[in-house]
Amino acid sequence: MDTVTITTGEERRPLGPLDWLRWGLVSFPMLVSIPGASGWLWPLIGVTLVCSVPMLRPPARPAWVLPAGMVVVIMSSGTLWVLQPNSLTSVAMFSTTFYLMRAYGKVLTTAATVLSVIAIVAMAWIHRLDWLSAVSILSLPVVMLLLAANRRGRSARLEQTELALARAQTAAEEHARAAALAERARIAREVHDVLAHSLAGLALNLQGARLMLVRDGASPDAVAQVERAQKLASDGLAEARKAVAALREDAVPVERAVADLLAGYRLDTGARADLVVEGEPRELDAAVGTTLVRAVQEALANTRKHAQKADVDVTLVFSPEQVELTIADRQGRRPPDAPAAGYGLRGMGERVALLEGELVSGPGEDGWRIHLTVPAWTCAW
Incomplete structure (x- = not known):
């Protein structure tokens, strides 16, 4: 049996370069940090790597796995950055923060911003950074927040544009369909008022002619010819009525x-x-x-x-x-x-x-x- 599939939902797409880049910005700093990590930092590196896996292939269900994993990545990579200030773990924290800001709503954006700011403040406090360096690092979450808001706004505008185009197309299709239905209704009226009425009158006249021929004792062949003509008129009338019904219905598969x-x-x-x-x-x-x-x-x-x-x-x-x-x-x-x-x-x-x-x-x-x-x-x- 042949199968025809019509899919109206989202399909799983193959991995692209951006997926690998997003995951690499987390996994690569973790791998680079392994040689200089002390024994008690290994669990943080392991947790970060495990929780970064959904960023490579977001699971279809449950939906909370990806944002929860990114929150954990921000926390663990931020902690590693505070404890290992010379490592690249800040790249993992900031890249994940930006991805979370860009992809999700206000609650998760606020959570990502707060976690990043906490890590930056802890870094500046523990390692005695000067105020200029601290302010420079604190400006990163602000810049990322603005970029993410701009990206979400652009995506929302694109969605609204696509929705408006879809509605306009639907309206045009409905208008064309209404025009077609009106034309079909006009043709149905013409067929009913002209052809069907004419065939009905013809069938009645042929029936009267047959009765007159029988009354006057006409030959059987003449009566048979009139009966055949009457049947053809009756069949034509039935077909005309079916055609009218078909024209007045808009059958959709x-x-x-x-x-x-x-x-x-x-x-x-x-x-x-x-x-x-x-x-x-x-x-x-x-x-x-x-x-x-x-x-x-x-x-x-x-x-x-x-x-x-x-x-x-x-x-x-x-x-x-x-x-x-x-x-x-x-x-x-x-x-x-x-x-x-x-x-x-x-x-x-x-x-x-x-x-x-x-x-x-x-x-x-x-x-x-x-x-x-x-x-x-x-x-x-």
Whole structure:
């Protein structure tokens, strides 16, 4: 079975030069400090090296590992710098401080600044630095703080610009879609008012002609020809009505509708939202497509309510006889059992039951999981 993957969340990127440089600014000073370190300084060097590993490859979860590791690196490398003033450990402390200021918010920025200032004051006090040297070193955290604030501001402006462009593109697409729908509605009215009415009148006239031929004792061949013409008119009328219905509906593929819902969830929460489509997507019956889309919509609403900012994985499997949909949120823990099914899940179950499908929902190992199976009815026209 072919697999098509649509990823709407962030993917793990390969290590780049900046990652190695950021980690090297911590690890290299520690390695250089080893020969001159006394026995009781070895634990500080070891702790610094261990806590610097997340800076090379930030873990996806839990999120607190990287900032906590950087705080420890600042503390341990600052202590080493105070105890070994001729070493390069200050490079590790200041580079980690700047990275923490640039990547995180006010609380961690304040913590990094306070820790750096404490180390500088201790250095100046213990080693009797003159006031000019002390002020020069104290200016480093201030400069880094300004640079980090400027970097965060620039990143925020870029994000706002991208968001504005995305909204403008969405508005343009919605405008084009509305124009297309208006044109389709106009064509549907024309087909209904002209073609469908004409075919309906033709079918009625042919029926009257057939009755008159039967009454007057016409030949069977003539009656058969009129009956055939009446059937063609009736079939044409049915096809015209189907065409009108198709023009008035804006059928969106199920996989696209689900991807749009996940994109909205990601923009609202900032969490990861992935869609995996297996098999060959195809146009489904309106009832089947509506059930699948409403199931994803209800599941995302429940996730927003009960597990804010939880990652979501959705799998849509197309097989010849059925369509399977699995929605799982990643809360990082096993949620408690629901005392009773809410109206949303109950309505979802009723929709699936009307289609003679199956619905299973409940807590999993790391979040809530919904799995439903419905027959793969395709559109008749």
